[in-house]
Amino acid sequence: MRPIHLLASIVFAAFAIPALALPAPMSEQELNDKSDIVAVVRVLSVTCTAVTPDENTGEELPSYVAQLRVIDAKKGDAAKGDVVMVTWRAVPTKIVGPWAVYYYPGEEVLTHLKRREGGVAYASTWWNAKGDDITKPESVELPKQPGQTVVPRGTKQEQVPL
Numbered sequence: 576m577r578p579i580h581l582l583a584s585i586v587f588a589a590f591a592i593p594a595l596a597l598p599a600p601m602s603e604q605e606l607n608d609k610s611d612i613v614a615v616v617r618v619l620s621v622t623c624t625a626v627t628p629d630e631n632t633g634e635e636l637p638s639y640v641a642q643l644r645v646i647d648a649k650k651g652d653a654a655k656g657d658v659v660m661v662t663w664r665a666v667p668t669k670i671v672g673p674w675a676v677y678y679y680p681g682e683e684v685l686t687h688l689k690r691r692e693g694g695v696a697y698a699s700t701w702w703n704a705k706g707d708d709i710t711k712p713e714s715v716e717l718p719k720q721p722g723q724t725v726v727p728r729g730t731k732q733e734q735v736p737l
Contacts (some may be wrong), residue, residue: 597671600702606704610651610704616685620725621641623724631667686704688700
């Protein structure tokens with residue numbers, strides 16, 4: 576009888592551990608309170624800034640900077656028409672959960688951003704900091720090599736120098 580309990584415990588742990596790995600989403604109020612900027616934005620461009628190995632998995636992961644034009648400012652010191660930069664790094668493919676918030680050229684979306692320490696760029700406040708698309712992106716393909724930039728098709732490169 577004991578081996579059956581052990582097997583049941585192992586099976587339970589295999590399913591319970593991934594479920595515990597992803598923290599709960601923040602409520603809208605928490606997101607607003609913890610964010611420096613809350614705004615509807617349009618993604619002007621996404622640039623791959625580096626590709627580095629993950630320290631735990633060794634998987635080569637790209638880092639990005641996106642330029643976001645503020646369409647409607649809800650909170651913070653960014654005004655309509657301002658361009659803010661948001662950075663993020665991809666997560667290993669075997670990680671459970673949507674830890675990274677991705678931005679795609681051409682999409683318009685409500686987002687919550689927190690200023691990075693000592694910098695001018697922002698990061699998403701939490702993994703659920705980006706709302707549903709108001710305008711969907713044409714593509715979710717992002718650049719894969721450092722220095723490559725993707726902009727929405729049919730638009731002038733509206734990029735602000737980094």
